[in-house]
Amino acid sequence: ALAGLDPDARAVADELKSAIEEIHRVGLVTMVRRMRADDAARAALFDLVDDPTVHMLLSLHGIVRPDxxxxxxxxxxxxxxxxxxxxxxxxxxxxxxxxxxxxxxxxxxxxxxxxxxxxxxxxxxxxxxxxxxxxxxxxPNEPTPTLIPVESLRIGRDPASEGWVRVGPASGLAVDELSAVTLTAATGATVEVIVVNAGQRLSAYRNECAHEALPLNNAVLDLDSNTLTCPWHGFCYDATSGECLSAPGAQLEQLPLRVDDGDVWIRVTA
Ligand code: FES
CATH class of the missing domain: 3.30.300.130 (Fe-S cluster assembly (FSCA))
Structure with a gap:
């Protein structure tokens, strides 16, 4: 409305507005000072300052520092x-x-x-x-990565006896996707595994959702959020660490994985 006035009238209106604001400010400062000086009133003042409208009013007049x-x-x-x-x-x-x-x-x-x-x-x-x-x-939450001891990543002379199973060439794993594989340990036991290839970074997990242990073959890998979402009931995991973002404390079981001479190896038993 002030913009529609001629310059002189606008100057008068501005001056009047400033004068009214100053009267309010001085009045509020007086009230706050007196209340702060009185023990009982000080408690009420602190209560009032917590009220959003009062806080905003006092902030507008520069009486409380907005925090x-x-x-x-x-x-x-x-x-x-x-x-x-x-x-x-x-x-x-x-x-x-x-x-x-x-x-x-x-x-x-x-x-x-x-x-x-x-x-x-x-x-x-x-x-x-x-x-x-x-x-x-x-x-983003800082994921708590699953700690896999370095010793468990070393492949010895007899990898099979140490639980390592050769998956195949790393170049054979689809980039930015997950692959479900069935691995057979030297003991004859079979283990269902998913290998997540997110941006060429490989992680291996036992193929069981932490919710109801259902398979994650059709889980959705979202590279933007680096998450893996279970197709059954939507549990969401950090794709690199396996940490469950939907339920605190839940976790996919990560398996040691290493690439040796272009081949991917996963350790399925300790
Ligand atoms: S089995 Fe994965 S969310 Fe239920």
């Missing part, structure tokens, strides 16, 4: 019970240039519909609840 991290954590605390009830959780990593960077855990972190809903809940809560946050970015 988006504290505020964002308060907002996340309010949605946490909902996340916990679905087996999920969230942690705030940092707030930078109005963007909240979060890490999602448990049921929040996966490929299912419910994880998408929980993610939306976190995003909405932060963007609507914290005035200085305009966007939310989900950081």
């Amino acid at each position: 988006p991290v504290t505020h964002a954590n308060q907002v996340l605390a309010s949605v946490r019970p909902q996340l916990h009830s679905h087996g999920g959780d969230v942690t705030l990593a940092r707030v930078e240039d109005g963007i909240a960077f979060v890490r999602l855990e448990g049921a929040c972190n996966g490929c299912s519909m419910s994880s998408v809903t929980l993610r939306n809940l976190v995003e909405e809560a932060l963007v609507q609840g914290v005035p200085s946050i305009t966007a939310v970015e989900v950081l």
